[in-house]
Amino acid sequence: MPSWFALxxxxxxxxxxxxxxxxxxxxxxxxARLQSRIGPPFYQPFFDFIKLMTKEPLRRASxxxxxxxxxxxxxxxxxxxxxxxxxxxxxxxxxxxxxxxFVALVEVAPICLVLLGFLSRSIFGxxxxxxxxxxxxxxxxxxxxxxxxxxxxxxSLRLMEIASNAPLATRxxxxxxxxxxxxxxxxxxxxxxxxxxxxxxxxxxTELDGWRLGLWELTHAVxxxxxxxxxxxxxxxxxxxxxxxxxxxxxxxxxxxxxxLTVIAGATARLKLLQAxxxxxxxxxxxxxxxxxxxxFL
Amino acid sequence: xxxxxxxxPYHPALEEPYKLELECEGENVREAHLQIGFNFRAIELIAQxxxxxxxxxxxxxxxxxxxxxxxxxxxxxxxxxxxxxxSLRAQxxxxxxxxxxxxxxxxxxxxxxxxxLGFQTLFMTCFRLREVVMDLLETISGNRVNYAMNxxxxxxxxxxxxxxxxxxxxxxxxxxxxxxLPIFTNDPTVRARCAGxxxxxxxxxxxxxxxxxxxxxxxxxxxxxxxxxxxxxxRFEFSVPVQxxxxxxxxILVRALEMVESCQIIEQALEQMPSGQWxxxxxxxxxxxxxxxxxxxxxGEVFYYIASDGSEKPLRVKVRTPSFVNMPTVRLMLKGAxxxxxxxxxxxxxxxxxxxxx
Amino acid sequence: MxxxxxxxxxxxxxxxxxxxxxxxxxxxxxxxxxxxxxACLTPRxxxxxxxxxxxxxxxxxxxxxxxxxxxxxTQAALQTIYAQMPAPKVVVAIGSCPASGNVFADSxxxxxxxxxxxxxxxxxxxxxxxxxxxxxxxANAIEQLKTKxxxxxxxxxxx
Amino acid sequence: xxxEEIRQTLGIETPPSQRxxxxxxxxxxxxxxxxxxxxxxxxxxxxxxxxxxxGKSECRLIYHWxxxxxxxxxxxxxxxxxxxxxAAICPAADWIEREIHDLxxxxxxxxxxxxxxxxxxxxxxxxLANIPLDEEGKE
Numbered sequence: 001m002p003s004w005f006a007l008x009x010x011x012x013x014x015x016x017x018x019x020x021x022x023x024x025x026x027x028x029x030x031x032a033r034l035q036s037r038i039g040p041p042f043y044q045p046f047f048d049f050i051k052l053m054t055k056e057p058l059r060r061a062s063x064x065x066x067x068x069x070x071x072x073x074x075x076x077x078x079x080x081x082x083x084x085x086x087x088x089x090x091x092x093x094x095x096x097x098x099x100x101x102f103v104a105l106v107e108v109a110p111i112c113l114v115l116l117g118f119l120s121r122s123i124f125g126x127x128x129x130x131x132x133x134x135x136x137x138x139x140x141x142x143x144x145x146x147x148x149x150x151x152x153x154x155x156s157l158r159l160m161e162i163a164s165n166a167p168l169a170t171r172x173x174x175x176x177x178x179x180x181x182x183x184x185x186x187x188x189x190x191x192x193x194x195x196x197x198x199x200x201x202x203x204x205x206t207e208l209d210g211w212r213l214g215l216w217e218l219t220h221a222v223x224x225x226x227x228x229x230x231x232x233x234x235x236x237x238x239x240x241x242x243x244x245x246x247x248x249x250x251x252x253x254x255x256x257x258x259x260x261l262t263v264i265a266g267a268t269a270r271l272k273l274l275q276a277x278x279x280x281x282x283x284x285x286x287x288x289x290x291x292x293x294x295x296x297f298l
Numbered sequence: 299x300x301x302x303x304x305x306x307p308y309h310p311a312l313e314e315p316y317k318l319e320l321e322c323e324g325e326n327v328r329e330a331h332l333q334i335g336f337n338f339r340a341i342e343l344i345a346q347x348x349x350x351x352x353x354x355x356x357x358x359x360x361x362x363x364x365x366x367x368x369x370x371x372x373x374x375x376x377x378x379x380x381x382x383x384x385s386l387r388a389q390x391x392x393x394x395x396x397x398x399x400x401x402x403x404x405x406x407x408x409x410x411x412x413x414x415l416g417f418q419t420l421f422m423t424c425f426r427l428r429e430v431v432m433d434l435l436e437t438i439s440g441n442r443v444n445y446a447m448n449x450x451x452x453x454x455x456x457x458x459x460x461x462x463x464x465x466x467x468x469x470x471x472x473x474x475x476x477x478x479l480p481i482f483t484n485d486p487t488v489r490a491r492c493a494g495x496x497x498x499x500x501x502x503x504x505x506x507x508x509x510x511x512x513x514x515x516x517x518x519x520x521x522x523x524x525x526x527x528x529x530x531x532x533r534f535e536f537s538v539p540v541q542x543x544x545x546x547x548x549x550i551l552v553r554a555l556e557m558v559e560s561c562q563i564i565e566q567a568l569e570q571m572p573s574g575q576w577x578x579x580x581x582x583x584x585x586x587x588x589x590x591x592x593x594x595x596x597x598g599e600v601f602y603y604i605a606s607d608g609s610e611k612p613l614r615v616k617v618r619t620p621s622f623v624n625m626p627t628v629r630l631m632l633k634g635a636x637x638x639x640x641x642x643x644x645x646x647x648x649x650x651x652x653x654x655x656x
Numbered sequence: 657m658x659x660x661x662x663x664x665x666x667x668x669x670x671x672x673x674x675x676x677x678x679x680x681x682x683x684x685x686x687x688x689x690x691x692x693x694x695a696c697l698t699p700r701x702x703x704x705x706x707x708x709x710x711x712x713x714x715x716x717x718x719x720x721x722x723x724x725x726x727x728x729x730t731q732a733a734l735q736t737i738y739a740q741m742p743a744p745k746v747v748v749a750i751g752s753c754p755a756s757g758n759v760f761a762d763s764x765x766x767x768x769x770x771x772x773x774x775x776x777x778x779x780x781x782x783x784x785x786x787x788x789x790x791x792x793x794x795a796n797a798i799e800q801l802k803t804k805x806x807x808x809x810x811x812x813x814x815x
Numbered sequence: 816x817x818x819e820e821i822r823q824t825l826g827i828e829t830p831p832s833q834r835x836x837x838x839x840x841x842x843x844x845x846x847x848x849x850x851x852x853x854x855x856x857x858x859x860x861x862x863x864x865x866x867x868x869x870g871k872s873e874c875r876l877i878y879h880w881x882x883x884x885x886x887x888x889x890x891x892x893x894x895x896x897x898x899x900x901x902a903a904i905c906p907a908a909d910w911i912e913r914e915i916h917d918l919x920x921x922x923x924x925x926x927x928x929x930x931x932x933x934x935x936x937x938x939x940x941x942x943l944a945n946i947p948l949d950e951e952g953k954e
């Protein structure tokens with residue numbers, strides 16, 4: 001399958017953007033149902049985006065706007081790029097699908113967010129940026145260790161080969177460790193520390209308005225697709241060989257993950273920065289290390 | 299890295315304008331400065347230019363959460379000055395409304411605390427429960443927020459439907475014991491955020507004259523309802539929950555246990571309530587002199603002082619609200635806390651800035 | 657071209673009506689209105705089903721909900737926050753205080769009413785208004801939001 | 816708490832008046848620091864201080880104490896609108912004195928009173944009839 005197809009159609013923009021919106025909606029809807037409310041209609045994130053893009057933002061110091069445009073676009077592009085590496089369809093895996101590249105691309109969005117926070121010159125933006133940076137470091141230790149365990153166990157850095165070859169024990173433990181990392185990477189409870197509204201407003205996003213915020217919301221939607229997609233695509237070794245069937249399986253599995261993450265988020269309070277970091281160093285890293293040990297000795 | 303972070307006057311964790319300036323070292327708070335006065339409406343000054351009946355409506359609006367305790371204390375102070383006592387039925391109705399208001403205030407506070415903890419589901423649970431109390435108060439008074447129940451020497455409305463109140467209170471007690479208490483005490487993330495955070499020592503609580511749940515969570519067993527019973531509080535059996543640890547969790551527990559006690563007081567009051575006269579009397583002028591009254595409001599002791607020169611307008615009304623004395627203790631609690639704890643700690647005393655500023 | 661443009665304008669107006677984000681500002685009120693406003697978000701009233709969200713930053717908001725009689729100490733913050741909101745924006749005055757000063761009208765530290773400082777689009781009277789009245793006020797505000805000029809992506813004018 | 820004991824310790828000559836809402840006592844030249852020290856030693860809690868303008872130039876201050884459930888109201892007059900501060904002895908008085916300074920312009924000897932409910936630029940003494948706040952924003 002040509003790479004433009006992966007980038008633009010599946011699992012790229014044409015799939016990722018509506019899917020991201022669907023996930024954002026699902027998150028809000030499930031939370032609402034948990035709280036015995038009705039919740040927003042399914043087209044909500046789309047209208048939010050349209051509205052934000054057409055607000056009249058306030059004027060900024062000249063030359064600054066280019067960063068507000070470039071950083072979210074960079075984050076968006078990198079995240080969609082990471083999505084195209086996922087081993088969803090058997091045919092797309094041969095050429096690309098490198099684990100190292102995936103990790104590099106998935107980290108672009110948090111770095112852009114940290115930069116946006118510092119760029120805002122607001123104290124809340126900066127504290128949010130510091131928190132985001134701290135948490136990115138805290139969570140990447142288990143994240144990368146778990147991926148190394150998978151790569152070692154399957155003897156390859158290619159995501160497709162990992163997906164099909166990783167032994168069951170390593171796969172289960174490593175994926176659990178990866179799942180642990182998702183709430184922090186998606187800034188969900190109990191680890192929504194970097195965007196803790198009641199402490200520092202929206203963190204790095206506090207000073208963004210109109211399209212500047214809209215672009216970032218879009219990036220965040222695609223982040224959901226990419227990160228849940230990583231686990232969804234690595235969870236099942238089996239591929240039917242028929243592109244549509246595999247894609248549907250992948251999409252459904254991703255949505256299940258959204259449900260799981262949202263239910264956890266709905267049943268917890270927000271932890272503190274130190275508590276969150278400690279959790280990741282102890283449990284997240286412990287689990288990832290276990291996966292590594294299992295992959296080494298089994 | 300050292301910096302000063304301003305929380306407020308407008309901030310998502312604050313329902314009302316108020317400013318907390320935190321000098322931080324990294325995520326740790328080194329010193330906190332409090333600034334109030336954003337809600338200052340000079341209510342005591344306006345009260346001097348209105349007659350005593352108009353002032354009931356004015357004092358109802360000192361605070362929109364505990365509106366009833368203000369009119370109640372004001373009327374009690376006027377009754378002290380006039381040397382009259384309301385009928386027994388009126389006193390029971392006042393107790394029931396006051397305790398329902400305590401339930402409302404505590405549930406609301408639990409919701410606000412959950413909101414600050416980022417625990418949206420618990421926030422919604424609390425607010426759903428709050429609607430039950432609001433319905434009961436509406437059944438009694440016809441209003442959701444400013445009940446306008448108190449009159450000089452009585453109440454403005456009779457309580458005609460005790461069974462609805464009884465059913466509602468039982469439902470609330472069940473929910474508090476079955477949902478709120480377990481979540482607040484057992485949820486690991488809530489515990490992690492609240493235990494050992496924002497400690498106010500007993501010595502400090504006494505020195506700064508803290509009142510209400512804030513003092514009781516620091517081991518100061520002080521409740522006006524038992525120390526100097528007003529209305530008919532000496533006729534009920536209830537205990538005053540006290541915790542020793544002085545942290546946020548203790549303040550949560552004290553309030554949660556108080557809710558259960560309030561439910562029981564209401565049940566007893568409904569049981570004992572005699573029939574008879576409940577209406578207030580019309581007084582236009584006050585005798586010259588001065589009087590005070592104090593009651594145990596949801597947040598602690600409310601104190602009113604009234605001086606009169608014999609005209610229809612009071613010479614001076616002094617309103618001392620519980621938040622006014624509890625607020626300065628926030629500074630002590632904040633020292634050494636982390637930035638993330640700050641909103642929770644300031645909320646843990648259940649601050650009311652419209653009360654503090656007046 | 658004309659038809660495309662009109663479709664775009666319709667879409668934007670529709671999206672605005674479906675996604676109004678609120679910012680709440682207490683200008684020295686007594687909490688009564690503020691808590692009733694908060695009650696609108698909660699299970700019995702649940703404004704989120706209309707796409708409404710309460711935002712922590714005025715920069716993200718479309719509708720400014722003001723309660724309280726505007727005291728001297730909050731007046732400056734009120735004007736700053738109004739200026740921080742990106743257009744199109746509407747203002748809802750919740751309760752009697754921002755409309756008239758209510759019982760605080762003759763206080764020396766109250767400088768209201770609100771319309772002295774910022775334009776008010778919708779008044780919700782009551783002391784405090786019930787949540788359903790507040791909801792009706794917000795619904796009115798949404799209708800006004802829809803009629804404001806439509807601009808293109810990045811705020812360039814189209815109409 | 817024994818009224819007679821307070822009377823002897825503080826060296827007061829006038830008798831108190833006992834009413835349902837506590838013991839009321841007006842003492843012309845009360846040594847407030849002495850009073851605060853003594854009452855706090857005896858585990859009394861300062862509820863608040865009420866200020867009432869007395870004539871054109873003075874203020875009457877009533878110190879409301881809770882002595883183990885019993886209310887005690889000790890009032891005294893300022894001298895030249897000045898009185899000793901008790902905030903150093905009784906931290907609870909800190910905000911109370913600041914507020915009285917804002918509203919009645921009473922000066923508390925021995926402490927700084929930064930504005931509490933007014934702004935730093937406002938004149939103190941809002942309650943003293945017709946001291947206008949600045950009119951900015953009123954136009």
